[in-house]
Amino acid sequence: MSEQPILVTGATGKLGRLVVERLVALGRPVRVFTRRPEAAHTLFGQTVQVAAGDFGDRTSLESAVCGVGRLLLLSPISARLVTVQIAVADAAAAANVARIVKISGSDWTIEPPGNSISGAAHAAVERHLESLPMETVSLRPNAWMQVSLANTIRHAITSSQLFAANLDAGIGYIDARDIADVAVHQLLADRLRDRTLNLTGPDVVSFRQIASLIAAALKRPVAALEKPPQSVPEDGDFEHRAVAQFARLIAAGHAATTTDVVPTLLGRSPRTVTTFILEQVAPAAAVPEYQI
Ligand SMILES: NC(=O)c1ccc[n+]([C@@H]2O[C@H](COP(=O)([O-])OP(=O)(O)OC[C@H]3O[C@@H](n4cnc5c(N)ncnc54)[C@H](OP(=O)(O)O)[C@@H]3O)[C@@H](O)[C@H]2O)c1
Numbered sequence: 001m002s003e004q005p006i007l008v009t010g011a012t013g014k015l016g017r018l019v020v021e022r023l024v025a026l027g028r029p030v031r032v033f034t035r036r037p038e039a040a041h042t043l044f045g046q047t048v049q050v051a052a053g054d055f056g057d058r059t060s061l062e063s064a065v066c067g068v069g070r071l072l073l074l075s076p077i078s079a080r081l082v083t084v085q086i087a088v089a090d091a092a093a094a095a096n097v098a099r100i101v102k103i104s105g106s107d108w109t110i111e112p113p114g115n116s117i118s119g120a121a122h123a124a125v126e127r128h129l130e131s132l133p134m135e136t137v138s139l140r141p142n143a144w145m146q147v148s149l150a151n152t153i154r155h156a157i158t159s160s161q162l163f164a165a166n167l168d169a170g171i172g173y174i175d176a177r178d179i180a181d182v183a184v185h186q187l188l189a190d191r192l193r194d195r196t197l198n199l200t201g202p203d204v205v206s207f208r209q210i211a212s213l214i215a216a217a218l219k220r221p222v223a224a225l226e227k228p229p230q231s232v233p234e235d236g237d238f239e240h241r242a243v244a245q246f247a248r249l250i251a252a253g254h255a256a257t258t259t260d261v262v263p264t265l266l267g268r269s270p271r272t273v274t275t276f277i278l279e280q281v282a283p284a285a286a287v288p289e290y291q292i
Contacts, residue, residue: 004069005029005049006187007097009088012039014146015103016074018180020044023187033064055084058091065095070187074103077118079238085125093132100129101186103179104138106246107198108254115249118242126196135192139182142200143246143255145276146176149210153277156214156222157284163227164207165247170256172200175271178262185265197265200258205273213274217281 006023010016011032023030024047031049034040040050053060055075065071071092075084089100104110104126109119122138129136143149149171156162182199186192205213211224229251232244249255262270 003029004067005031006070006072007031007033007051007064007068007092008072008074009033009055010072010074010076010103011048012036012043013074013076015144015176015179015183016072017043018176019072019183019187020048022180022184024048026184026188028188031064031068033061055080055087058087061088061091062095065092065097068092068095068097070099070101071097072101072103072183072187077121077239077242081118081121082124086128089125089129089132093134097134099135099187099192100132100137101183102126102129102136102138103183104140104196106142106255107140108142108249108257109246110140115254116242116245117238118245130195137186137192137194138196139179139186140196140198141179142172142174142198142257143250144176144179145173145201145271145273149173149273149276150280152207152210153214153280156211157218157281160221161223161225162207162211162214163225165227165229165251166253167208167211167224167226168206169251169253170204170206170209171250172204172255172258173273173276174199174201174262175276178266178270181266182262197261198257198259199261201262201270202258202272204256204258210273210277213277214281217277218284 008016008020011020012034031051032040033051035054037050037052051064105119105122109116110123126138208224211222215222230244230247
């Protein structure tokens with residue numbers, strides 16, 4: 001019998017595509033769920049099966065999970081995250097999918113409860129997964145370098161300034177490539193040992209230190225400046241409120257954590273903020289300041 005495909009939702013997004021690329025490189029059959037089949041073909045060529053569909057379309061979900069062995073469950077932050085992810089998980093359970101690896105929220109958005117609408121949504125999905133008759137694991141990555149840190153670096157390159165509500169607040173940033181490596185590990189492992197895994201990079205780095213690292217990479221000064229704490233817009237949409245809550249939690253030091261999960265599972269150190277900054281800054285560092 002041929003090997004059952006691994007289904008990846010959110011496959012065309014920032015993290016999902018890294019997971020798909022790794023599985024394909026390992027020669028694993030992959031099926032991607034997307035509203036944009038052409039985008040998936042552009043990204044992955046003919047190396048993957050494409051299941052066209054929408055999280056809100058149950059028939060397309062049922063068709064996508066048919067014959068699948070394992071599932072990478074990822075969807076964007078939204079007011080519908082719980083509904084969407086439970087619908088995908090239930091469709092997978094009905095199709096006898098053996099394992100779900102979920103991309104969850106950062107641990108500090110989930111524990112302690114009550115601080116984050118995004119964390120509460122991910123926690124509700126995690127609880128649901130634990131009630132299903134299959135192997136499940138929820139990966140809780142700390143803030144990704146490729147999202148907020150990449151924005152901070154881009155801004156510093158153009159303005160020579162870095163703003164933060166608390167310059168001494170630290171973050172145990174994780175590189176999305178390490179999250180993808182752990183996701184693939186958990187998708188392919190013979191068996192799962194944990195229900196949740198709290199993933200971080202190797203170090204806690206403060207905004208003040210990040211400004212110094214960017215300045216060193218650029219070989220010019222970067223000013224580290226405090227800005228007022230972000231207010232949480234009461235009438236904003238779910239994503240804006242969630243992001244404002246992340247900023248407040250980070251400023252209060254909640255993201256300043258590291259774990260040894262990545263080295264324990266992968267047998268190597270996680271990628272560092274210093275390396276990421278050098279990768280991002282290298283093209284800009286070659287351009288004289290007066291041209292930026
Ligand atoms: N950034 C961080 O620091 C961080 C930290 C911890 C956890 N997370 C979690 O990571 C997740 C976000 O991952 P990401 O940034 O990689 O996502 P992303 O880049 O925003 O990608 C979104 C993906 O979802 C798919 N999608 C959106 N709506 C869909 C729909 N209605 N039907 C089917 N597919 C749909 C899109 O596919 P198509 O457009 O092709 O249909 C796309 O592949 C969130 O759950 C977030 O809580 C992020």
